[in-house]
Amino acid sequence: MSENSFTLSAESLAQIEALIAQYPTKASALMPCIWVIMDEVGHVPPAGVDLLMSKLDVSRARIYEVLTFYTMFRTEPQADYTLQVCHNISCHIMGARPLIAHLEKRLGVRLGETTPDNMFALEGVECLGACGMGPCLQLGKHLYEHLTNEKVDKILESLRKGIVPTADTDRLPAGSGE
């Protein structure tokens, strides 16, 4: 999608309005509103930032502070599925390194790379706040815990069919979005 073609569906715009109404201040709805754009577009382009500024009365700087702080938010188009594996200390102890090696082998890319078909990006990230459940990986809003090579293979198999498997932290039904 080019930056000029950025439009949000009426449903997403309605979601943003509904979220704003739930919070004591418009600015408080920033993160969930970012997710609405992420869910539809896959990233937040400059026009999306403009939209958030006008809807939430927040500065451009504040929006980019949030967008660039959290590893799951993106300002550029990304692979269909960006797998972010925690390689911090607790997950490292629990086997993150061999898990990453397995993912690299399965995907045919190294950490930090994207598959040629742009389906998968593989990234190493710092603590995902699930230190007792490592090794773990994050895919958008989904956090998969206590991973093994077998579990990762099942996740990849499902994603290759276009189905995001239910993760340990999901509050929504399986396959309901990234």
Ligand code: FES
């Ligand atoms: S070290 Fe991996 S979630 Fe904290």
